[in-house]
Amino acid sequence: MCHHDKIRSNNKDFQGEERKLDRRQFLTKTSLGLGAAALGSLLGAEKALGGIAGLGDENDLARVRASLPHFMPKAKRIVYLFQSGGPSQFETFDYKPKLVDMFGQDLPASVRGNQRLTAMSAQQSSFPLAASKYKFDQYGESRAWVSELMPHTAEVVDEMCFIKSMYTEQINHDPAITFFQTGHQLPGRPSIGSWMSYGLGSDNKNMPSFVVLVSKHGGGQPLYSRLWGNGFLPTEHQGVQFRSGKDPVLFLNNPEGYDGQDREQMLHYLRDLNELQHDAYGDPEINARIAQYEMAYRMQTSVPEVTDMSDEPDYIYDMYGEDAKEPGTYAANCLMARRLLERDVKFVQLYQRGWDHHGGLPWGIKNLSKKTDQANAALIKDLKQRGMLEDTLIVWGGEFGRTAYSQGKLTPDSYGRDHHPRCFTMWMAGAGVKAGYTHGETDDFSYNIVKDPVHVHDFHATLMHLMGIDHEKLTYKHQGRRYRLTDVHGHVVKDILS
Amino acid sequence: MEESNIILFFGRFHPLLVHLPIGFLLLAVMLEVAERMSWVKEAKSATIFTLLLGTLSAVAATVLGLMLATSGDYNGEMLDAHKWAGFATTGIALVAFLIKAEILKLQQMVYFGALGVMVAVMSATGHLGGNLTHGTDYLTYYMPFKPKVVDPLDRPPVKTLAEAQVFGDMVHPIIKSKCMSCHNNQKKKGQLSFASIEDYLAGGKHGDLFVAGDIDASQLIERITLPEGHDDIMPPDGKTPLSEEEIAVLSFWVDKANGSFEVTLDSIDLEEEFVAIAEKQLGLGHGHGAHSNVQLAEVDSAVLENLRAKGFEIRELVAGSNALDVTLSSSVSDSNKIEDFLASLEPIKENIYWLSLNKTGLSGEQIMVVKQFSQVRVLKLANNKIDDQAVSQLSQLEYLESINLYGTEVTTESIKTLGKLPTLKSVYVWGSKLTAEELAAVKKEYPAIKIIGGA
Numbered sequence: 046m047c048h049h050d051k052i053r054s055n056n057k058d059f060q061g062e063e064r065k066l067d068r069r070q071f072l073t074k075t076s077l078g079l080g081a082a083a084l085g086s087l088l089g090a091e092k093a094l095g096g097i098a099g100l101g102d103e104n105d106l107a108r109v110r111a112s113l114p115h116f117m118p119k120a121k122r123i124v125y126l127f128q129s130g131g132p133s134q135f136e137t138f139d140y141k142p143k144l145v146d147m148f149g150q151d152l153p154a155s156v157r158g159n160q161r162l163t164a165m166s167a168q169q170s171s172f173p174l175a176a177s178k179y180k181f182d183q184y185g186e187s188r189a190w191v192s193e194l195m196p197h198t199a200e201v202v203d204e205m206c207f208i209k210s211m212y213t214e215q216i217n218h219d220p221a222i223t224f225f226q227t228g229h230q231l232p233g234r235p236s237i238g239s240w241m242s243y244g245l246g247s248d249n250k251n252m253p254s255f256v257v258l259v260s261k262h263g264g265g266q267p268l269y270s271r272l273w274g275n276g277f278l279p280t281e282h283q284g285v286q287f288r289s290g291k292d293p294v295l296f297l298n299n300p301e302g303y304d305g306q307d308r309e310q311m312l313h314y315l316r317d318l319n320e321l322q323h324d325a326y327g328d329p330e331i332n333a334r335i336a337q338y339e340m341a342y343r344m345q346t347s348v349p350e351v352t353d354m355s356d357e358p359d360y361i362y363d364m365y366g367e368d369a370k371e372p373g374t375y376a377a378n379c380l381m382a383r384r385l386l387e388r389d390v391k392f393v394q395l396y397q398r399g400w401d402h403h404g405g406l407p408w409g410i411k412n413l414s415k416k417t418d419q420a421n422a423a424l425i426k427d428l429k430q431r432g433m434l435e436d437t438l439i440v441w442g443g444e445f446g447r448t449a450y451s452q453g454k455l456t457p458d459s460y461g462r463d464h465h466p467r468c469f470t471m472w473m474a475g476a477g478v479k480a481g482y483t484h485g486e487t488d489d490f491s492y493n494i495v496k497d498p499v500h501v502h503d504f505h506a507t508l509m510h511l512m513g514i515d516h517e518k519l520t521y522k523h524q525g526r527r528y529r530l531t532d533v534h535g536h537v538v539k540d541i542l543s
Numbered sequence: 544m545e546e547s548n549i550i551l552f553f554g555r556f557h558p559l560l561v562h563l564p565i566g567f568l569l570l571a572v573m574l575e576v577a578e579r580m581s582w583v584k585e586a587k588s589a590t591i592f593t594l595l596l597g598t599l600s601a602v603a604a605t606v607l608g609l610m611l612a613t614s615g616d617y618n619g620e621m622l623d624a625h626k627w628a629g630f631a632t633t634g635i636a637l638v639a640f641l642i643k644a645e646i647l648k649l650q651q652m653v654y655f656g657a658l659g660v661m662v663a664v665m666s667a668t669g670h671l672g673g674n675l676t677h678g679t680d681y682l683t684y685y686m687p688f689k690p691k692v693v694d695p696l697d698r699p700p701v702k703t704l705a706e707a708q709v710f711g712d713m714v715h716p717i718i719k720s721k722c723m724s725c726h727n728n729q730k731k732k733g734q735l736s737f738a739s740i741e742d743y744l745a746g747g748k749h750g751d752l753f754v755a756g757d758i759d760a761s762q763l764i765e766r767i768t769l770p771e772g773h774d775d776i777m778p779p780d781g782k783t784p785l786s787e788e789e790i791a792v793l794s795f796w797v798d799k800a801n802g803s804f805e806v807t808l809d810s811i812d813l814e815e816e817f818v819a820i821a822e823k824q825l826g827l828g829h830g831h832g833a834h835s836n837v838q839l840a841e842v843d844s845a846v847l848e849n850l851r852a853k854g855f856e857i858r859e860l861v862a863g864s865n866a867l868d869v870t871l872s873s874s875v876s877d878s879n880k881i882e883d884f885l886a887s888l889e890p891i892k893e894n895i896y897w898l899s900l901n902k903t904g905l906s907g908e909q910i911m912v913v914k915q916f917s918q919v920r921v922l923k924l925a926n927n928k929i930d931d932q933a934v935s936q937l938s939q940l941e942y943l944e945s946i947n948l949y950g951t952e953v954t955t956e957s958i959k960t961l962g963k964l965p966t967l968k969s970v971y972v973w974g975s976k977l978t979a980e981e982l983a984a985v986k987k988e989y990p991a992i993k994i995i996g997g998a
């Protein structure tokens with residue numbers, strides 16, 4: 046271990062430390078070390094002791110990666126446009142003309158069944174049906190129904206794959222978003238992007254493989270960094286958030302008054318020190334830290350290059366819309382996402398908040414559609430032109446849908462909709478999914494699924510499949526059991542695969 | 544969930560319990576021999592007791608065996624032989640016990656004769672039982688110098704797709720590798736065997752195996768296409784499932800080939816997709832797409848490490864396939880360095896499946912290197928100085944499926960060159976020299992190729 050010698054021989058303090066450590070090292074590495082190894086194998090606590098005792102570690106990255114991808118990937122990258130709050134399926138893609146005739150009538154009890162409602166509308170004396178205030182039409186060769194709120198999206202329906210029959214088990218925002226992003230309703234599991242980063246690694250060593258963009262001007266339910274957290278996976282697999290403004294990644298720039306000339310040298314020395322610490326304690330998080338320092342150093346040049354959008358020509362802004370010129374907007378983030386994908390960032394997780402329209406829905410959803418519609422369509426077109434849609438998957442969707450009945454007072458102009466987990470619409474476009482295709486169907490009230498239900502776990506299994514991962518095989522052993530993104534569930538939705 | 548069956552539940556303990564009488568009865572014989580040779584003394588009472596244990600456990604094993612036989616999973620003739628041999632063993636053991644215990648007063652010669660016959664019959668019983676459980680070839684499978692067993696349904700390898708018999712060359716080999724370990728003449732699970740054409744036609748305990756021309760009514764297809772984890776899926780949990788291609792072949796046989804045992808491929812209209820599957824299974828042609836059965840040379844990991852250190856991003860497309868996805872980033876390469884970069888790919892030139900050289904300073908001069916990457920499926924050359932002449936060099940890339948020429952100087956000519964490639968599916972020419980009219984014209988001329996140009 047040459048770096049020990051180098052540091053220690055050059056440093057008086059260390060030489061002293063080394064002498065002190067000898068006896069201690071002897072005791073630890075002989076009696077305790079052997080005891081721990083024996084105990085470790087008895088108790089199966091490989092993770093806790095693996096580093097120290099050198100026991101076989103099934104979480105060992107080289108071992109995990111040697112079997113991946115499990116099969117031919119269709120997608121090389123994913124951009125997930127998360128619409129937080131739960132966009133209404135009624136005013137966007139799930140056309141329900143019967144509701145127009147039934148306007149104001151009570152939701153039939155036979156449709157509702159014994160489904161639980163949130164406390165926000167469970168006390169209502171009636172459940173008056175609300176039809177979409179916005180008109181629908183069919184577009185493209187695929188004749189997909191799209192509301193007038195999404196005129197740009199309507200232009201690209203032949204590239205899109207709609208899933209009208211998504212469902213979840215969660216009825217409130219936090220557990221529902223956590224479920225969608227990590228495969229479990231309770232916090233603590235790794236997010237989708239972290240699993241991808243862990244299993245497949247990075248395609249560009251100068252950029253993180255998992256980047257997060259949170260759009261501003263959202264309002265509504267908050268988002269938390271644990272949604273892109275690494276859970277129990279090594280820390281370097283957590284999402285790196287890019288912010289708008291002059292400091293896109295916090296603490297990446299050199300502090301004032303320091304020119305950064307000797308940064309590389311400093312990091313080398315720091316790595317040697319950290320490796321020493323790692324040899325003594327075997328904590329894998331030390332390796333994660335070494336990797337992150339070095340990534341941050343490389344990002345000092347690669348991030349300004351990707352976030353500087355001055356090289357984008359005008360016609361790009363015409364495509365994405367005027368908003369794209371203002372950093373941090375949804376449109377600007379979509380453009381940023383394309384730039385990140387061009388540099389082979391594997392998973393871009395983009396968020397737009399504010400879809401939680403319990404009241405005043407017609408106004409609210411119009412506003413949000415305006416913010417997002419053009420950019421969504423632009424991203425599809427832009428990636429297609431560049432030939433990237435064939436190996437990039439775009440995913441759009443929220444954490445649940447909304448109810449057929451109005452929450453609060455129903456008038457022809459205004460109504461609200463409560464959370465509805467039993468059915469909602471998502472769409473995908475690009476690598477490996479059928480273009481101009483609609484999967485699944487809901488009943489006349491978009492209250493229940495009548496054909497081809499797709500569970501959140503199925504959605505996760507399908508994403509992994511498209512990236513070449515068998516969702517049942519990518520596991521991580523933690524606290525004595527193996528975990529998967531799909532837990533013990535999930536079936537690949539083969540019908541949507543191209 | 545199958546309904547519970549108490550008879551079979553206990554019956555399945557038969558293979559476990561049979562070892563008791565074997566052990567006890569052999570021990571009794573050994574005690575007898577040992578006493579004769581004066582190795583032990585006063586063994587008589589022990590011998591009687593051991594014979595009693597052997598007899599009682601043989602009765603128990605026989606009862607459990609009869610219970611297990613009710614499952615109908617075992618072959619009739621061999622099962623009968625095993626059953627009668629088992630009865631005989633039990634009976635002889637009882638006689639030996641009765642003589643030794645002096646309940647039955649007979650000559651010592653009869654006693655010794657009984658012991659001898661008992662060992663022989665018991666060995667036969669055990670052997671037959673083993674064959675029933677593991678199959679007749681289990682014991683001799685690894686035997687040196689064994690005579691070759693000929694499967695009457697085996698056929699010599701075919702040379703062309705047309706002469707391939709759907710059943711004999713495609714269906715039966717799949718059945719043989721995935722189904723016949725449980726469905727043969729010895730071990731007839733569900734009373735179904737695949738040993739001969741007659742057996743195929745006889746079906747199993749749930750009726751006919753297939754209905755010619757009707758996939759939906761054919762149990763053969765139904766059972767192999769049940770959702771993963773279903774109780775009735777075949778092969779059952781723990782056995783290797785059928786691949787999608789194998790399912791496609793079996794479905795094809797029932798449907799398009801009408802379940803015929805003679806028909807060959809030349810008499811059926813084949814879809815392109817099925818041709819690829821058939822070629823792959825029969826080891827014919829070069830196979831299309833990334834699933835081809837071309838054996839790629841092993842790549843030295845040191846070579847890959849070198850290339851990565853140099854600036855390439857390289858990943859294996861499927862673990863163990865040696866098919867590589869190679870990316871050179873515009874941030875590390877320019878027109879001065881590209882030649883050197885490309886030259887360094889020489890050792891892996893037959894392994895590159897996906898190659899991305901977008902905006903790397905590539906120009907027409909280096910295309911001679913690119914054309915050597917003969918396996919390439921996806922080629923990205925966007926934003927480079929590439930013209931029609933350069934593209935004309937790529938006409939040898941017979942596996943090419945997608946080529947990205949966005950932001951290059953190509954014209955209609957390039958589309959015409961590429962249009963001849965047999966497997967090409969998409970061409971990206973946005974921002975090249977094609978006008979909107981030219982684009983519309985080539986789209987019309989090559990309807991099978993997705994040509995993506997300006998907005």
